[in-house]
Amino acid sequence: MKKWYEENLDTDIIVSSRIRLARNYKKYPFSVRLSSSGAEKMIEETKRILLEGNTILSKEFEYIPVFGRNPIDKRALMESHVISPELVKKTIPCGVLLKNDESISIMINEEDHIRIQSVALGMNMSKAWDLADKIDNVLEESIEYAFNEKLGYLTSCPTNVGTGMRASYMMHLPALEWSGQLQNILYAIGKLGITVRGLYGEGTQAEGSLYQISNQITLGQSEKEIIENLNNIALQIAEQEKQIREQILKEKKEVLRDKIYRSYGTLRYARMLTTKEAMTLLSDIKMGFDMGILGEARPMISFYEFIMYVQPAILQKRVGTDLSSQDRDMQRAEFVRSQFER
Amino acid sequence: MKKWYEENLDTDIIVSSRIRLARNYKKYPFSVRLSSSGAEKMIEETKRILLEGNTILSKEFEYIPVFGRNPIDKRALMESHVISPELVKKTIPCGVLLKNDESISIMINEEDHIRIQSVALGMNMSKAWDLADKIDNVLEESIEYAFNEKLGYLTSCPTNVGTGMRASYMMHLPALEWSGQLQNILYAIGKLGITVRGLYGEGTQAEGSLYQISNQITLGQSEKEIIENLNNIALQIAEQEKQIREQILKEKKEVLRDKIYRSYGTLRYARMLTTKEAMTLLSDIKMGFDMGILGEARPMISFYEFIMYVQPAILQKRVGTDLSSQDRDMQRAEFVRSQFER
Numbered sequence: 078m079k080k081w082y083e084e085n086l087d088t089d090i091i092v093s094s095r096i097r098l099a100r101n102y103k104k105y106p107f108s109v110r111l112s113s114s115g116a117e118k119m120i121e122e123t124k125r126i127l128l129e130g131n132t133i134l135s136k137e138f139e140y141i142p143v144f145g146r147n148p149i150d151k152r153a154l155m156e157s158h159v160i161s162p163e164l165v166k167k168t169i170p171c172g173v174l175l176k177n178d179e180s181i182s183i184m185i186n187e188e189d190h191i192r193i194q195s196v197a198l199g200m201n202m203s204k205a206w207d208l209a210d211k212i213d214n215v216l217e218e219s220i221e222y223a224f225n226e227k228l229g230y231l232t233s234c235p236t237n238v239g240t241g242m243r244a245s246y247m248m249h250l251p252a253l254e255w256s257g258q259l260q261n262i263l264y265a266i267g268k269l270g271i272t273v274r275g276l277y278g279e280g281t282q283a284e285g286s287l288y289q290i291s292n293q294i295t296l297g298q299s300e301k302e303i304i305e306n307l308n309n310i311a312l313q314i315a316e317q318e319k320q321i322r323e324q325i326l327k328e329k330k331e332v333l334r335d336k337i338y339r340s341y342g343t344l345r346y347a348r349m350l351t352t353k354e355a356m357t358l359l360s361d362i363k364m365g366f367d368m369g370i371l372g373e374a375r376p377m378i379s380f381y382e383f384i385m386y387v388q389p390a391i392l393q394k395r396v397g398t399d400l401s402s403q404d405r406d407m408q409r410a411e412f413v414r415s416q417f418e419r
Numbered sequence: 420m421k422k423w424y425e426e427n428l429d430t431d432i433i434v435s436s437r438i439r440l441a442r443n444y445k446k447y448p449f450s451v452r453l454s455s456s457g458a459e460k461m462i463e464e465t466k467r468i469l470l471e472g473n474t475i476l477s478k479e480f481e482y483i484p485v486f487g488r489n490p491i492d493k494r495a496l497m498e499s500h501v502i503s504p505e506l507v508k509k510t511i512p513c514g515v516l517l518k519n520d521e522s523i524s525i526m527i528n529e530e531d532h533i534r535i536q537s538v539a540l541g542m543n544m545s546k547a548w549d550l551a552d553k554i555d556n557v558l559e560e561s562i563e564y565a566f567n568e569k570l571g572y573l574t575s576c577p578t579n580v581g582t583g584m585r586a587s588y589m590m591h592l593p594a595l596e597w598s599g600q601l602q603n604i605l606y607a608i609g610k611l612g613i614t615v616r617g618l619y620g621e622g623t624q625a626e627g628s629l630y631q632i633s634n635q636i637t638l639g640q641s642e643k644e645i646i647e648n649l650n651n652i653a654l655q656i657a658e659q660e661k662q663i664r665e666q667i668l669k670e671k672k673e674v675l676r677d678k679i680y681r682s683y684g685t686l687r688y689a690r691m692l693t694t695k696e697a698m699t700l701l702s703d704i705k706m707g708f709d710m711g712i713l714g715e716a717r718p719m720i721s722f723y724e725f726i727m728y729v730q731p732a733i734l735q736k737r738v739g740t741d742l743s744s745q746d747r748d749m750q751r752a753e754f755v756r757s758q759f760e761r
Contacts, residue, residue, distance in 0.1 A: 331690060338688040339688060
């Protein structure tokens, strides 16, 4: 089964679009108050709705238990953005229903009972929205959600009450980062109800100049309004990133070219690469390709796939978990080299 | 005409062998006391002997005036090891008789009236000696040298009296340099009458881990004894360099491989290179090829040629002297890239 990120689409500054809907059963207490046996019952009920219904969904989804799984497996799921760092840490029964192309994952018993996540390549929030909304409708046919006429969907944390929706764009912002202007922008958009997070969401670091831009407000606006507001701001940020890139092209083209070509050379020849360095180098060459100043062959996989496959747990799942850190760095470098045709 | 360094010979730790003979006319005062007109007369006389004689030499040699020449030309001759840094700085008539393959150069009116220099690739001092000795004999047929039965050849500086000979090996010593053991060795060989200088001889820096190892003593030993002593010590140093390389291979093979492959990648892809960085990277890949741990195609020119062609004045002579420093670094990088087949 082809994964959603294997689509042959070259993304530019906006790398991917993501929707997350927080939902809770009315009949079960919120996750923090749910007993282990209650959690198991809730999980089973949700699985049954999706996997034993008579829709096409039952064939497309698979349930992956997360609690009790080994740490590498859990981390690999997180690195693939299938589950959240929060779910990795959970010490009560929890899991995820995953669509075969990985475009939709439904975390069960994370902060809320149900968290529907959907993703699409590039700036394509309407596609991500459609995917999540469809699942939401299917579930709502069988589940009575915790819902209040005035407030909307009730959630474990008050910041999600209302739509329960978080829409986010993964944006590649190397020029804003280098120029030091990113901080100002982050400060400004905070006032507009938009927040910026690292590569894996809340509490995580940006790597490879990748940032998640998402709505902070879930209450008092419709899903459509929230997405429109986010779209406007994401486009403005992308525009500023472009302007700074053009400024660098005007003022320091050769220095930038040199930097980018060196990163390309290092990716093609290094024998050891840490995750962090690989991310930085891949970010450099992505910008080089996107700006048209790197005239070499593109790697054989997309940027999105590439940054996923250099992550530590995904790498260990492929090459083995009994390797030393140096051996992992060697395996990572070997994998990276293999993505460039000789 | 093929130059001596274009020979298709892969050298290892000992890159080249060089002989220099210091000679003076009996009838002219030493250079420091020689008037301008006296210098011109002496130069003409020497040129005539070589260029107007009826030997093959008259066709093989060409006279290049150095005093009064533009600085880039002078520096380029120095970077090719055809003349010494000392001759570049001279403010009285001086020049060089150069053999068409550049294996022999005869500086006229450097510190001494005549300095015969000869060079051969790799560890081949006997070849260098034969070249210099042959020229010395030809000149001696026509010139009465300043010579003392007891002391030998008389020279401008007392440190050269006797044989007037300096034999030197250009050695590539990256492992000794990195390990910090080079200092100890230099200290030890100083006591054995051997001295170490930088890439362009006395008072110059080592670049690309290249060092000139030569005899300090010219008096009280025959040429043969001096060369034998130097050979012993050069072989010992080469052996120590090899041992440290093997030790690194045992203890840090992968780190070294990574370093060397990165240098290779940078040489192949960088868009700007300073002389210093180019020398360092070329030194890295030479060691990689010599140790058999760099499994890529060798550059199309030899290491010796390569390090010559990245030097600033030689580069400027080829691409133009009106370039900015950044443009020169770009041209250098372009030249470097062109030496690797795609």
